Amino acid sequence: MSSHEITNQVENNKHSWLDILTGAQMLFVAFGALVLVPLLTGLNPNVALFTAGLGTILFQITTRGKVPVFLASSFAFIAPISYGVAQWGIPATLGGLMVAGFVFMLFGFLVKINGANVINRILPPVVTGPIIMVIGLSLAPVAIGMAMGTGEGIPANIPKYQLILVSMISLLTTLIVAIWAKGFLKLLPIISGIVVGYVLSCFLGLVNFQPVYDAPWFALPNFTFPEFKWQAVLYMIPIVIAPTIEHVGDIMAIGSVTGKDYTKEPGLQRTLFGDGLATSAAGLLGGPPCITYAEVIGAVTLTRNFKTRVMTWAAIWAIVMSFIGKVGAFLASIPSVVMGGIMVLLFGSIASVGINILVKHKVDLSVSRNMCITALVLVFGIGGMVFDFGSYALEGISLCGILAIVLNLILPRA
Template identity: 40%
Template sequence: MNQQKAALNINEVPKMHQWLTLSLQHLFAMFGATILVPFLTGLPPSVALVSSGFGTLAYLLITRGRIPAYLGSSFAFIAPIIQVSENHGIAGAMIGSFLTGLVYGLVALFITLFGTKWLTKLLPPIVVGPVIMVIGLGLASTAIDMAMYLPGQEGNVYSGTHFMVALVTLAITIIASIFFRGFFSLLPILFGIVGGYLFALSQGIVDTSGLKSEWTALTSAESFGGVIGAIFEMPDFVVPFVDFSPLSVFSWEIVFLMVPFALVTIAEHTGDQMVLSKVVGRNFLRNPGLNRSILGDGVATVIASCLGGPPNTTYGENIGVLAITRVYSVFVIGGAAVIAILFGFLGMITALISSIPSAVMGGVSILLFGIIASSGLRMLIDNQIDLGEKRNLVISSVILVIGIGGAFIQFTDNFQIEGMALAAIIGVLLNQILPGKEKGEGNGSMFEEPSEEEMEEENKRAV
């Protein structure tokens, strides 16, 4: 096939003076979204950066250095992490994340043994699309609460200043999404956070005490060792068997709240691999294979769970960077991962992230959660799902109402299945029970491997 010439191919090593710049581009692309997830879930952002870096390096090794993909914090797990943390603490969320990673491994094994057709039957677009919509719409109240109300107050105390900061942040993010071009069009979240942060400073709602403390420690250091100690800071890792006993925290509620979302993220992962294949001009679903890429995602999530970070997933923002720059080198991706790990150990970076007002994150989240919901709708459209079919209408309707309405099944005082997890499980069951399964699969493109002609055409459009 006549592939557009790459600036740097997958296994090419960039020159040293280019390497840092190219890797920083990927770091900036993923940074805003990766720190937003721990900010919303109460996990340490520094740990999310470190686990993102280590997860990406593990992914590159497992895929034999053949897929230039960066892994960051997964938005699909925001709600379940919050729910599990409320009942079982961060340790419970880490157990759920670990089990989710194991599910990735099992799915990879089944793909190795039986191919992908069974995955198409289990997760057709009529199930995955509405569940993704539920993920976005179910988080809508979280975004609005962060945007409108004073943080840390009992009850909802309205703040016009905070809401104004959120709206300005939202406006900047929208402008960056619509009007920016090239590489800058891939950073709307980062631009929104930076712009919102500067406006929040002018409104006096930014707590800079942490930054001042870091600066004081740095300037008052009297030796080289003291300077190094002031610059670097150990992230707040949460390590199993060190900080908590997994067996004492384990609960079946954790399993049912978090593990079902692995089905959704696996479908999203497959979509990312298809897009990435088209951009680079190689069929990654065949070589090194979808089984290896899913296993890489699973190992990255397991690593995150052993450090106290959120589950990881491949990032579309970084795929966009590949499309624009035509720099496909896995060494550039690996460089971004190393820098992310380094950033996680920089106390000033941690203090800066911690000082971001919740109103700024709320403003970004208004758009981001809406985009997540819209992507679920887009999945139905792209796969030509006919909602005029009663079967499809029933499945999508039940998933949406159960998921957004917050329905739950109570088994014991400490065990219930609720919200999005319950909606996903019921959606899968309805799809298996109701006749006419082929009507929910649409054109079948969600798991269909792209042809060489499709990859060539998409590659031309991307470049």
């Protein structure tokens, strides 16, 4: 056993009330991104807090408490959830998300049978890169619309220039913190942008505090239970491609920080199964899918705190907060222009991740095969191609996912 492992083991054996406070800190790091997804998709933020806590605990049980990560709302599902809610309603969308969790578990089963490299064989960079780009770029009109003040709940008497001012200052704050902030503050760009934008909105009269006053201090989260429509299920299944790749990257990243290879112990099959179990549990109760969180990995890197017990306390804090009714009411009072400004950067960054995958893995787009896969996925996804089969329409990210996988399988390699 190396000195690094001995140090980690000693740290994990310590019992300290500081773990409780550190767990609260970890939740604070993830909080902005955690609640952003339900606020943008129409799901309940208190339920999202509850399912993030529950999902983290389920993940820790599945992985035998060996991986110090926190699970919370996945950005990759923002567009699919929004589309699903508009097409089939929230219950049917939740049913699709539950099944998406089972696909995560299926990937875990495939890894157990064939080894960790099976993910790269099924989903090589030429498939995942363009799909992730489409996820980000397809949301661009939504982000710009909200940033310009076309969202719901905006007072009609507020001049347009003031709305754009709020969104751009929120965006600028997020950029400044993400690029120039130091230490712990650098982990909080989204919260920083929301706080500054919210304060400015208060001065401009964009915030209605009455629902916050009226909300009870204690209230059960407004759980919503799923129903199953095959159209919603088929739509959601291919969406799992992007978060699967993100999950593998997160597990490798936290392993490089702690000095352990989590793809071998507890094994990528267990971590994928844990993500799937958490996602299905979230869908069962009305929350967004829960996957491993890069923000918290950054916090672990900064604090050098490798205790999985800290993540368990973060999960407990999230569950406790979910029962505070005023938390959800306060989050709902955030003007859509504030969220719009942050979404401009957020959705652009998702697209950038897809570009980075192509660059990092040196995907040569001068090769006809790679160029065809990338070109068709981007144009179908961003252009809005629809294959209408009457009772079911294949479009958006689902269409792109299936198209990319099929092309990768049938097009000849050089």
